Amino acid sequence: MSRELKLRIISGIVMAAVILTATWYGGIMFRAIAGLLSLLIYYEWSTITKLSDTNPTGYAWGWFSVAVMSGNTIFGESSLDLPLLSGFAITAALFPILRGPNWWLVGGLVYSALSGISLAAIRGEESTGLVAMLFVFAIVWATDILAYFVGRAIGGPKLAPSISPGKTWSGAAGGTFFGLVAGGAVTLAYHGSISLTVLLLALALSIFSQIGDLFESFIKRRFGVKDSSNLIPGHGGFMDRVDGLVFACFTVFLIAVVHAAVTGDVPGSGDGILLGF
Structure with a gap:
């Protein structure tokens, strides 16, 4: 195992542990x-x-x-x-x-x-916020990881060759499928059932997380940069790691804001914007 791969694995484990611990405690x-x-x-x-x-x-x-x-x-x-x-x-x-x-x-x-x-x-501050955050994490991480492996295994037409030459339509479809599976698994574990609304939300988050990945790739290509920084050993920068996550979170936030504006149903302080998840 190369030194760079070891650094990548160690950094990934540390980041995941810190993020999940913080998510648990809120x-x-x-x-x-x-x-x-x-x-x-x-x-x-x-x-x-x-x-x-x-x-x-x-x-x-x-x-x-x-x-x-x-x-x-x-x-x-x-x-x-x-x-x-x-x-x-x-x-x-x-x-x-x-x-x-x-x-x-x-x-x-x-x-x-x-x-x-x-x-x-x-x-937020409530237990539902914990589940909602895990729901988002599961979709984004499953989409990102499985898109890579499915794309490598199947190949085929490129998704956006001028922006990110390595991405394929097969990888995007595979990532979306497994993102739905991961989001559905979190929902099923918490609620015991899965609604069409949750599946549609999971679909939107998976798609927009991939758009977020392409968006960051576009910026880096526009300015001739390989990694957003070298702050994370073996991984590049933080934008490289959270590009899909932040776009998925933007999507949830926008949906919640629009829903609150239309219905007037605004969660209380600390409830989290997916209180009804």
Whole structure:
């Protein structure tokens, strides 16, 4: 076994142990992980897109914005998440307008901050939040892992050759299938039954997790970068590891926000946005 593979395995085990432990305990431990993830993603995004060179003022504003929102994710009120994010993003949009077209600042700010916000919102403080978070993890991880193995075994037409040459349609279909199986297994273990709504949600999360993977690949290809960073031994950067997860969480968060807006059924503080999961 090569040294790089050993590092990859050890790093993967450590990351999984930390994330699952924080998910189990919830509370400030999980919110701290979510807030830290936002900061790490902004660091990697701004490094990839060279924000410090192209827009130093906006780059500094982005750090301030993400730091404040991460602090609110950990210690503040979830009701302030979207107002803060909207205010900081609108202000950040003024920098490209005044200094030239650099919308990577706004994109990075929203992407990084919403990553932590959506994770914390899904987990909440209740036991249902734990199950909901495990539901998301199971779908994303099964999709990612099995898409790789199915794609390698079957091959066939490429999914998006100009963005990620290694991905195939067979891998995408296999990943989606096993994502549905994993999400269904978590639901069955908790509820004892599976509804069509849950299956449709699992399908959406699997598809959008793969879109998230392609999205990050597009950014790296656009800027000629192989890994988002070298912060994780053997794995590259945090964006490389959570690209599918954050898009799946964005999907859950958006569905929950739209549902709350339409029905007026807003979970209480700490309930988690999938209280009815």
